[in-house]
Amino acid sequence: xxxxxxxxxxxxxxxxxxxxxxxxxxxxxxxxxxxxxxxxxxxxxxxxxxxxxxxxxxxxxxxxxxxxxxxxxxxxxxxxxxxxxxxxxxxxxxxxxxxxxxxxxxxxxxxxxxxxxxxxxxxxxxxxxxxxxxxxxxxxxxxxxxxxxxxxxxxxxxxxxxxxxxxxxxxxxxxxxxxxxxxxxxxxxxxxxxxxxxxxxxxxxxxxxxxxxxxxxxxxxxxxxxxxxxxxxxxxxxxxxxxxxxxxxxxxxxxxxxxxxxxxxxxxxxx
Amino acid sequence: xxxxxxxxxxxxxxxxxxxxxxxxxxxxxxxxxxxxxxxxxxxxxxxxxxxxxxxxxxxxxxxxxxxxxxxxxxxxxxxxxxxxxxxxxxxxxxxxxxxxxxxxxxxxxxxxxxxxxxxxxxxxxxxxxxxxxxxxxxxxxxxxxxxxxxxxxxxxxxxxxxxxxxxxxxxxxxxxxxxxxxxxx
Numbered sequence: 001x002x003x004x005x006x007x008x009x010x011x012x013x014x015x016x017x018x019x020x021x022x023x024x025x026x027x028x029x030x031x032x033x034x035x036x037x038x039x040x041x042x043x044x045x046x047x048x049x050x051x052x053x054x055x056x057x058x059x060x061x062x063x064x065x066x067x068x069x070x071x072x073x074x075x076x077x078x079x080x081x082x083x084x085x086x087x088x089x090x091x092x093x094x095x096x097x098x099x100x101x102x103x104x105x106x107x108x109x110x111x112x113x114x115x116x117x118x119x120x121x122x123x124x125x126x127x128x129x130x131x132x133x134x135x136x137x138x139x140x141x142x143x144x145x146x147x148x149x150x151x152x153x154x155x156x157x158x159x160x161x162x163x164x165x166x167x168x169x170x171x172x173x174x175x176x177x178x179x180x181x182x183x184x185x186x187x188x189x190x191x192x193x194x195x196x197x198x199x200x201x202x203x204x205x206x207x208x209x210x211x212x213x214x215x216x217x218x219x220x221x222x223x224x225x226x227x228x229x230x231x232x233x234x235x236x237x238x239x240x241x242x243x244x245x246x247x248x249x250x251x252x253x254x255x256x257x258x259x260x261x262x263x264x265x266x267x268x269x270x271x
Numbered sequence: 272x273x274x275x276x277x278x279x280x281x282x283x284x285x286x287x288x289x290x291x292x293x294x295x296x297x298x299x300x301x302x303x304x305x306x307x308x309x310x311x312x313x314x315x316x317x318x319x320x321x322x323x324x325x326x327x328x329x330x331x332x333x334x335x336x337x338x339x340x341x342x343x344x345x346x347x348x349x350x351x352x353x354x355x356x357x358x359x360x361x362x363x364x365x366x367x368x369x370x371x372x373x374x375x376x377x378x379x380x381x382x383x384x385x386x387x388x389x390x391x392x393x394x395x396x397x398x399x400x401x402x403x404x405x406x407x408x409x410x411x412x413x414x415x416x417x418x419x420x421x422x423x424x425x426x427x428x429x430x431x432x433x434x435x436x437x438x439x440x441x442x443x444x445x446x447x448x449x450x451x452x453x454x455x456x
Contacts, residue, residue, distance in 0.1 A: 005433075007440070008433075008436040008437060008440045009436070011436070011439075011440050011443075012421050012436050012439070012440075015414070015439075016420060019414075019415070019418045020418075033444065036447060037440065037443050037444050037447055040443060040446065040447035040450065041443055043392075044396065044415055044443075044446070045415065047389065047392055047393050047396060048306055048415060048416070049305075049306060049309050049315075049393070050302060050305075050306075051301060051302060051305040051319070051322065052315075052319075055319050055322075056301060059301075059319075059322070059323055059326065060294065060297055060301075063293065063297065063326055063327065063330050064290050064293065064294055066327075066330060067290045067293055067330055067333075068290045071290065195426070198429075199426060199429065200345075200422070200423065200425060200426015200427065201345070201426070202345075248344075257420075259420070263422075
């Protein structure tokens with residue numbers, strides 16, 4: 001059982017390397033089944049089809065043309081009404097119905113319930129606090145997993161594994177320069193999302209920082225976040241399991257996958 | 272000195288117009304979307320049509336894209352999956368998996384013999400893929416086509432990450448054995 005789990009883990013790790021264009025590292029002692037599965041995966045990666053150059057070019061030209069035409073049309077011709085009106089007939093009908101209901105409701109309220117006051121609840125904005133990035137000299141935790149990319153390693157942790165609903169979640173993330181050169185991260189810290197495990201959808205995203213940060217070779221920068229368990233609309237999120245995810249960065253126009261060395265999970269329980 | 276940027280920064284740097292921003296996004300995601308679709312449908316023209324539809328839908332929604340709600344990758348592959356679902360529903364066809372050989376786009380380094388060998392291998396792989404179960408096909412498409420991590424696939428398919436790992440490993444071994452068997456036979 002443990003051997004099967006280990007094989008699946010190694011397989012996933014090495015396949016991700018092959019898909020990222022890196023060479024697989026198959027241990028000489030690897031089981032024959034695993035080794036041949038990895039070799040076959042590499043073959044599948046090599047056999048993947050690329051879109052035809054003509055298709056790629058023609059589609060791009062058409063799409064850009066469409067977008068430019070839209071951009072040109074918008075300021076001159078369209079009234080504000082049409083700019084807010086959805087394009088699909090079903091949504092247009094829904095919007096018209098909603099407007100009619102609102103107007104009807106207002107008339108009803110004015111004529112028959114003139115003294116009723118409506119209380120509008122304004123959702124509170126999510127509270128996010130952060131501390132200034134503080135580089136530290138030594139690594140705080142040892143990681144056995146391979147770094148996600150050759151530039152930047154990320155490690156994260158929360159102050160507790162389980163939180164009561166509504167309790168602030170304190171998160172600490174460190175980024176370490178893995179290269180032998182100075183590394184500039186233009187928007188530091190990078191984007192971090194809080195993901196719901198059940199559907200892998202982000203519930204809240206910490207936007208990228210506005211300042212640039214230079215890390216010397218091996219230097220580590222630590223950033224702290226506090227999440228108040230509210231989503232982007234200010235509503236408390238449901239109890240359940242959550243994890244952190246990092247947005248990919250780009251080097252010379254190429255995407256660089258950003259993964260934590262170890263997954264960062266935590267639970268929110270009902271009070 | 273090395274410099275790492277976010278996609279939003281690239282979009283910002285490329286230019287102020289939506290057209291230029293969209294072009295940067297297109298270059299990044301076209302191959303992945305095309306491959307994902309090509310693993311799920313049986314021929315190149317359909318793959319191209321569906322890929323065009325995905326990007327046209329993305330274009331219409333591009334300005335309203337909200338990075339606080341989902342990453343670019345999650346957003347575009349949600350559109351791609353829905354487009355495929357609509358396609359299969361409208362055609363009322365059973366799902367077939369295919370990697371059709373695209374002979375007008377061979378690698379410039381390949382000789383005619385190597386091209387022929389590659390075409391044969393793709394054809395063989397294509398017939399092996401059709402022997403997989405529906406969840407196995409979907410996972411293979413998301414892994415080799417969309418280049419998603421097991422965790423991302425788990426999110427898309429509402430499975431656990433370890434479950435994805437098990438199905439993926441099993442599917443690849445099944446393909447390998449089937450491929451070998453057909454090559455030898």
